[in-house]
Amino acid sequence: MTEDDIATVTGLPVHTWRRRHAAAFRARVPVVNPGERLRLYDEEQAHAFMNGKHWPTATTEAADDTQWPTAVPPGTEHPDDLLTDKETANVLGIRDATVRAYATTGYLPAGTERHGRTWWPRHTAEARRDADDQHHATPGRKPGDPRNRAPRPRHDPRIEEIAELTTRTPLTITADVVQRYGVGQRTAQRLLAAARTRAEN
Structure with a gap:
């Protein structure tokens, strides 16, 4: 529960609850999320305090036979x-x-x-941890995934034509390829480089 929730249960505006009761409440009921900006309290402990059953601390004992809710021992978590x-x-x-x-x-x-x-129940996190697949232990694509294969080289007939042209006219330049095939400057440069490599081999 938040302090807003607790104030609502007591029927007070939160600023009034904080002025009148917050100090005593905080002294007796520990937050469950120390260091966080939004204070959160165990619902059972908060209700015990609001019902006049002040939650006993480690240094005090109950003065009467009041049956306190059982506190969770340190290191013991609830699912x-x-x-x-x-x-x-x-x-x-x-x-x-x-x-x-x-x-x-x-x-x-x-x-x-x-x-x-957003919150996740502890049992959900532990079930994910104890599952056999252990997704987080093998990130990325699994072995055998078809997407792991290298892309097949594409056959571009223009490369062979340009390679033949360069053997006949060694001064073939990018502008010639642009004009002949109607491609952009960068594509023409790529085709010309591939054609020259092929002609050399």
Whole structure:
């Protein structure tokens, strides 16, 4: 949840909620995305705080028999955790730009739009990581792809004609080829160079 979401649940404008409650809330409920501009909080923890069940910190114990939601131990991740492109990239061992590219090509699901950015469930990233195809390990075209073949050389009958002309008239120049075949200057130069090579062989 964002602080806007939390303020909406409490029925207050966000600026009023921040003035009255933000300091106490932030002291008790940690953000799930430290260092990010948009603060995000665990929904279960936020609701526990809003219901008066202040989430116990590591240095405090509950003063009564309140049943607190069980915190996730460090290093234990939930499969439904929503990950950013950078966090998804860390799971897959690739760059975050590649995660976004995978999402557009369908190699990775498109993700979920929340709070103005795209998120991927941890189980989706881990399933992609553990799949047998390992697309990111073999980028580019696969072996045997017909597009890997070298292009066939094109036969241009004009080259043979120009080669024959150059043997008869060594002073054949680009302008002659342009006029004779109605081609541009660069094409004429290419044809003339190929013809001279052929005549020398």
